[in-house]
Amino acid sequence: MKEVWASLASLMGVIAFIQALLHTVLPPEFRSMLTSFFARFSSVFSPFCYFDIHDSDGVSPNDLYSSVQLYLSRSASTLASRASLSRLSNSSAFTFSLSSNHILKDSFNGAIPVWEHIISQRQAQTISWRPMPEEKRMFVLKMHKKDRQVLIPAYLDHVMAVAAEIRRRNRDRLLYTNTRGGSMDGRGLPWESVPFKHPSTFDTLAMNPAKKAEIKGDLDDFAKGEDFYKKTGRAWKRGYLLYGPPGTGKSSMIAAMANHLGYDIYDLELTEVHSNSELRKLLIKTTSKSIIVIEDIDCSIDLSNRAKKPKPTTPSDPSNPTPNLQEENNTKTVTLSGLLNFTDGLWSCCGSERIFVFTTNHIEKLDPALLRSGRMDMHIFMSYCCYEALKILVTNYLGIEGEDEGLKAVEALVDEAEMTPADISEILIKRRRDPKKALEDLKAAMEKRAEQKERVRNPTSEEVAEEQEKRALETPKENGLEEEVSKEESEKDQDS
Ligand SMILES: Nc1ncnc2c1ncn2[C@@H]1O[C@H](COP(=O)(O)OP(=O)(O)OP(=O)(O)O)[C@@H](O)[C@H]1O
Ligand SMILES: [Mg+2]
Known part of the structure; x- marks a missing residue:
């Protein structure tokens, strides 16, 4: 042969x-x-066949040409002996493309397609009502005739899909908010967007490295999991609940997730949403490959009881001239069941590849319905700074890596002090020009904090006496308040 x-x-x-x-x-x-x-x-x-892919059909640009250009940019940066460099107007990344008359070999399902980029001068125009570019550009795809069945159209589909992913990754992330209060913009969109430039990444995030790796792995599995979700009949979405004290990095984690996956963020302000149907409309107008965030979910709406029904009122009730007003009011707010439908119901699957993230400082205040398994797939506790997390902060803020005396000196204190990464980073940033002093300040702050904690746990006899005195002064007031409340309640009961 x-x-x-x-x-x-x-x-x-x-x-x-x-x-x-x-x-x-x-x-x-x-x-x-x-x-x-x-x-x-x-x-x-x-033995070969060739396919010409021109940059335009003479009237409109050829999508396939620009996709091939982007697709080859991945390999052009490393394999081509000559590449052109460019930067899109809405992007902060550079893209490489194959230079004129250069070739690149690719591989796909055992075949070796070869690409050549050809730029030639357009011949002098006769009469044309539309100015044409001076250059003609095309890619030539060369392949063995025997591979034709394998490559067309599967390889071209692959090229288009990879190019779409590169295009998405190259453009800046967007942060959407729903501060319009239900009204739409000129294009009928309820979301406003700004470029999302948060610099938080999984590298800058201070937390236990094993936990961080687990979350990163979970996100990667999700992003690559289209076939898995299809096979198991599950909607391609995932929910994360981030909980923990203020300043432990919940918002920073969301930014790191978005930057890691290259997703846009929809920051849903629930207090701006007036009804469940409005919530649904907002959901429909989100794009796939996005993270939908509800921060401080316990403060956003009354999520205490989804079974709670409005009190029935009758037309004969003289105290209520508009009998169905209460019911009407209820439809004018977002309820827990509306929110659960938003994340979990049939509507949540209109579109795909979406991540829901809720954050709270008080997980104990949340309704168990929100916490049940399958609803929020991962509950992530963002804790006070541990030694492993501290090492990350010290490396990022002070440039200290590996063993360090000052760092060793705070190791025994870090758990006891219960300081948040936000507290610690404030101290480090102030002294970032003098790492030694920064660690000394940190040690002093941790000792002070540990002492305060110890005092709360084991107060001195004077402190106990002081506390009792304070309580004694407050008790009559509290009793008075309780009495007032119970009086009010009994009056209400009589009315009804
Ligand atoms: N785990 C962390 N790693 C790195 N930096 C952190 C971390 N946690 C907090 N910080 C720093 O503290 C600042 C505040 O953190 P962030 O807003 O993420 O906290 P939060 O948990 O969302 O707080 P809140 O509950 O008040 O919303 C961040 O801008 C960041 O600089
Ligand atoms: Mg936050």
Whole structure:
């Protein structure tokens, strides 16, 4: 078989030689006839087939051309001997593309497609009502005839999909908010967007490295999991509940997630949403590959009881001239069941690849319905700074890596002090020019904090007495308040 290919290749070489020779001696009219004759002749015997992908069809740009350009940019940066560099107007990343008359070999399902980029000058225009670019650009895809079935259209689909992903990754992330209070913009969208430039990443996030790796792995599995979700009949979405004291990095974690996956963020302000149907509309208008965030969910709406029904009122009730008003009011707010439908119901699957993140400082205040398994897939406790997390902060803020005396000095204190990464980073940032002093300040702050904690746990006899005195002063007031409340309640009961 090898010999056959070799003799075919030498035949092609001879033809090319004769073609070039005749080119120099023949008049132009004969040359073009000869060229097309040889082209037809060689295509019959050539083991290869070729596909030309032009930059435009003469009227509109060819999507496939720009996709191929982006697709090849990945390999062009490392494999091409010559590449062109560019930067899109809404992007902060550089893109590489294959330079003119250079080739790149790719591989796909065992086949070796070869790309060549050809830029040629357009011939002088006759009369044209539309100005044409001076250059004609095209990619030529060369492949073995026997691989044709394998590559077309699967390889081209693959090229388009990879290009779409690169395009998405290259553009800046967007942060959407619903501060319009239900009204739509000119394009009928309820969300407003700004470029999302939060610099938090999983590298800058101070937390236990094992926990961090687990979350990162979970996100990666999710992003790559289209087939898995299809196979198991699950909607392609995932929920994370981030809980913990203020300043432990819940918002920073959301930014790190978005930056890691290259997703946009929809920051849903629940207090701006007036009804469950409005909530649904907002959901429909989100795009896939996005993170939908509800911060401080315990403070956003009354999530205490989804079974609670409005008190029934009757038309004969003289104290209530508009009997259904209460019911009406209820439809004008977001309820817990509305929120659960938003994250979990049929509507949540309109679109795909979406992540829901709720944050709270008080997990104990949340309704168990929100916490049940399957609803929020991962509950992530953002805790006070541990030693492992402290090491990350010290590396990022002070440039200290590995063993360090000052760092060792705070190791025994860090758990006892219960300081948040936000507290610690404030101290480090103040002294970032003097790492030694920064760690000394940190040690002093931790000792002070640990002492305060100890005092709360084991107060002195004077402190106990002081506390009792304080309580004694407050008790009559509290009793008075309780009495007032119970009086009010009994009055209400009588009314009803
Ligand atoms: N785990 C962390 N790693 C790195 N930096 C952190 C971390 N936690 C907090 N910080 C720093 O503290 C600042 C505040 O953190 P962040 O807003 O993420 O906390 P939070 O948990 O969302 O607080 P809140 O509950 O008040 O919303 C951040 O801008 C960051 O600089
Ligand atoms: Mg926050």
